[in-house]
Amino acid sequence: MNWRIDVAVQTPAHSALGDVLSYASAAPLAIGSLVRVPLGRREVLGVAWAVHPPESGATPSIALKPIAAVLDALPPLDDAWRDLVAFAARYYQRSLGEIALAALPPQLRELGTVQLARRLKRQTGPAQPPAGQPAAAPALSPEQAEALSRFDAETGPFLLFGSTGSGKTEVYLQAVAALLAREPAAQALVMVPEINLTPQLEARFKDRFGSAAVVSLHSGMTNPQRLASWLAAHGGAARIVLGTRMAVFASMPALKLIVVDEEHDPSYKQQEGARYSARDLAVWRGQREGAKVLLGSATPSLESWHQSRPAAGEDTGGRYLRLAMPSRIGAVALPAVRLVDMNLQPPRTVLSGALLDAIGQGIARGEQSMVFLNRRGYAPVLACGDCGWKSECPHCSAYRVFHKIDRTLRCHHCGFTERVPRACPACGNPDIAPVGRGTERLEEHLGELFASVKRPDGSAVRIARIDADSTRKQGALESQLAAVHAGEVEVLVGTQMIAKGHDFRRITLVAAVNPDGALFSSDFRAPERLFSLLMQSAGRAGRDAAYLSAQGATAEMWIQTHHPQHALFAALRRHDYPAFAERELEERAAAGMPPCAFQALLRADARTQEAAQAFLNAASEAAAALEGADRVTRYPAVPLAIQRVANVERAQMLVESGSRAALQRLLAGWQPLLHALRRQPEGKGVIRWLVDVDPHSI
Ligand code: ADP
Ligand code: ZN
Numbered sequence: 001m002n003w004r005i006d007v008a009v010q011t012p013a014h015s016a017l018g019d020v021l022s023y024a025s026a027a028p029l030a031i032g033s034l035v036r037v038p039l040g041r042r043e044v045l046g047v048a049w050a051v052h053p054p055e056s057g058a059t060p061s062i063a064l065k066p067i068a069a070v071l072d073a074l075p076p077l078d079d080a081w082r083d084l085v086a087f088a089a090r091y092y093q094r095s096l097g098e099i100a101l102a103a104l105p106p107q108l109r110e111l112g113t114v115q116l117a118r119r120l121k122r123q124t125g126p127a128q129p130p131a132g133q134p135a136a137a138p139a140l141s142p143e144q145a146e147a148l149s150r151f152d153a154e155t156g157p158f159l160l161f162g163s164t165g166s167g168k169t170e171v172y173l174q175a176v177a178a179l180l181a182r183e184p185a186a187q188a189l190v191m192v193p194e195i196n197l198t199p200q201l202e203a204r205f206k207d208r209f210g211s212a213a214v215v216s217l218h219s220g221m222t223n224p225q226r227l228a229s230w231l232a233a234h235g236g237a238a239r240i241v242l243g244t245r246m247a248v249f250a251s252m253p254a255l256k257l258i259v260v261d262e263e264h265d266p267s268y269k270q271q272e273g274a275r276y277s278a279r280d281l282a283v284w285r286g287q288r289e290g291a292k293v294l295l296g297s298a299t300p301s302l303e304s305w306h307q308s309r310p311a312a313g314e315d316t317g318g319r320y321l322r323l324a325m326p327s328r329i330g331a332v333a334l335p336a337v338r339l340v341d342m343n344l345q346p347p348r349t350v351l352s353g354a355l356l357d358a359i360g361q362g363i364a365r366g367e368q369s370m371v372f373l374n375r376r377g378y379a380p381v382l383a384c385g386d387c388g389w390k391s392e393c394p395h396c397s398a399y400r401v402f403h404k405i406d407r408t409l410r411c412h413h414c415g416f417t418e419r420v421p422r423a424c425p426a427c428g429n430p431d432i433a434p435v436g437r438g439t440e441r442l443e444e445h446l447g448e449l450f451a452s453v454k455r456p457d458g459s460a461v462r463i464a465r466i467d468a469d470s471t472r473k474q475g476a477l478e479s480q481l482a483a484v485h486a487g488e489v490e491v492l493v494g495t496q497m498i499a500k501g502h503d504f505r506r507i508t509l510v511a512a513v514n515p516d517g518a519l520f521s522s523d524f525r526a527p528e529r530l531f532s533l534l535m536q537s538a539g540r541a542g543r544d545a546a547y548l549s550a551q552g553a554t555a556e557m558w559i560q561t562h563h564p565q566h567a568l569f570a571a572l573r574r575h576d577y578p579a580f581a582e583r584e585l586e587e588r589a590a591a592g593m594p595p596c597a598f599q600a601l602l603r604a605d606a607r608t609q610e611a612a613q614a615f616l617n618a619a620s621e622a623a624a625a626l627e628g629a630d631r632v633t634r635y636p637a638v639p640l641a642i643q644r645v646a647n648v649e650r651a652q653m654l655v656e657s658g659s660r661a662a663l664q665r666l667l668a669g670w671q672p673l674l675h676a677l678r679r680q681p682e683g684k685g686v687i688r689w690l691v692d693v694d695p696h697s698i
């Protein structure tokens with residue numbers, strides 16, 4: 001008689017297979033065990049999800065295939081981990097196996113029992129106290145001390161609302177230190193939004209806790225590195241796991257603390273496959289496992305801000321506890337914000353005279369400036385002045401970007417790349433010209449403007465650019481950042497890549513040269529993103545208190561805009577996130593938008609726009625009869641802002657409800673209908689569909 005084991009395996013997306021597949025086993029095995037099972041002609045990794053004893057008398061209708069191997073050198077994945085995976089699958093409308101397998105290190109899929117046992121032998125043993133002499137912690141500022149003592153005393157979740165440079169990282173370090181001192185086996189998870197922020201943070205944590213206690217988990221690691229980190233976390237040897245959004249799924253049996261740094265950052269939301277929010281899952285996981293959750297930001301997401309509102313009148317307040325650290329370490333002032341009214345500048349001005357003067361004065365004092373433009377390439381469009389031809393992508397409803405460095409036209413959506421034509425492909429005019437400006441052109445422009453300016457020692461001004469193009473090669477970003485830190489650059493040009501998190505010491509001026517686009521975007525989250533990006537960029541300036549006070553100088557944030565009266569800039573000038581948030585929240589509440597409502601998108605990709613929309617319309621009709629439908633608004637199907645990418649037409653439909661539970665009920669009932677619809681005439685021509693719960697941009 002065989003035991004029946006339900007196993008979560010990665011089934012092809014949108015296949016008709018269920019969440020788990022059943023296999024036979026002669027002996028029982030522990031739930032959460034990793035197993036290898038046959039699937040089609042392959043043998044794949046899976047997680048034992050349920051174990052059923054042999055049923056005497058009952059003859060199984062189909063003969064189950066046996067489990068091929070049990071990776072019993074590894075302790076099983078615990079209940080808490082499986083609950084997290086199950087919740088994420090349910091909430092984000094994906095299959096269990098997809099989430100479970102994506103949460104495991106890729107190399108685990110290739111290892112047999114013998115190889116795995118060998119790998120485990122090489123791993124370090126159980127948790128050890130930090131070796132060597134850890135770096136001493138600085139004395140806390142009064143605000144840091146107050147935040148930490150409340151963190152200790154309450155249960156949370158907490159929102160640490162601390163200005164850039166207020167010493168949030170030090171609070172994380174000491175919260176972790178206190179935990180590890182108190183509980184010998186406890187583990188902490190610390191998440192950051194970007195891979196390029198992990199090295200600096202890793203160095204700080206290893207300094208403090210010793211390198212044996214700290215491991216990283218992010219997609220920039222090799223598969224063997226990821227496996228080693230994962231095994232250390234799963235086995236308990238790693239006391240601290242640092243990572244990007246994927247780390248929220250790390251198996252950590254003794255998890256007691258989760259930190260989410262820069263919790264507002266959009267990169268916590270996965271934008272393909274299972275579109276989960278690592279920040280939201282962290283909060284859920286903390287609650288499930290009794291781990292304290294500490295979210296930190298200078299510009300919290302409006303969701304977290306709203307959740308942490310204090311009680312007032314009828315309102316009993318939010319679920320989170322807000323901890324505020326308004327002052328910068330060393331009592332340095334936040335950068336002075338200077339708005340340049342571009343309406344008063346000569347037409348076609350790229351960089352105003354006043355800004356150039358300020359950059360020049362910084363150079364004369366031996367300081368650095370950062371000029372920020374959120375568009376890479378040389379120019380977003382190449383155009384013919386005679387016939388009106390533009391560098392459209394033949395496969396997308398978008399223009400191809402002109403990259404002067406290798407003289408190509410590149411589509412940033414589908415990747416289609418061609419050499420720049422010598423003359424207009426439509427009329428033969430040899431005089432085709434770039435329109436608009438990206439970081440490459442800005443770098444060139446600055447080079448021309450400062451060509452004759454000299455540094456104090458008489459040498460030439462050095463200008464560098466950091467963006468996705470300049471950092472394509474392995475290690476390029478690290479070396480470029482190192483050059484900035486080493487003071488080998490006077491003017492740094494870049495995209496939002498340079499705006500986040502970095503602790504630059506000598507930058508005293510930050511300039512946003514063209515941020516206006518986001519002010520009038522159709523995406524309701526655009527102002528929130530712009531505000532936080534500008535505050536974050538400003539936060540890169542004037543981080544060295546000793547230097548600034550010795551100079552008697554203040555740091556500056558320059559903003560060139562055609563809308564200097566805009567309320568967003570008024571709040572930014574005062575570094576007044578609460579005022580900005582309050583206004584935005586009022587607008588959101590009045591319009592019934594998140595965080596005052598809950599949303600999901602149903603998206604369809606098809607050969608034609610008609611087919612994509614027909615599928616969505618049929619889906620909407622099918623949803624009308626579902627439980628919860630009366631409390632969920634279904635909007636009409638519309639094309640995406642960039643309607644066609646790689647010759648695929650894209651459309652989406654927004655569904656929205658004041659009740660998260662009602663929306664979740666509807667989505668759960670919808671899923672099987674959508675699978676069925678795909679196979680009906682309404683699904684003809686549909687290439688794929690997906691549901692995005694709590695979407696970031698709509
Ligand atoms: P945030 O993460 O809030 O932007 P950081 O934690 O990076 O700020 O702190 C900013 C700078 O202040 C860092 O160089 C850090 O080492 C330093 N710092 C933080 N806390 C203290 C403290 N209590 N005493 C002295 N220096 C501190
Ligand atoms: Zn032409």
Ligand code: ZN
Nearest residue numbers: 393396411414
């Ligand atoms: Zn394209």
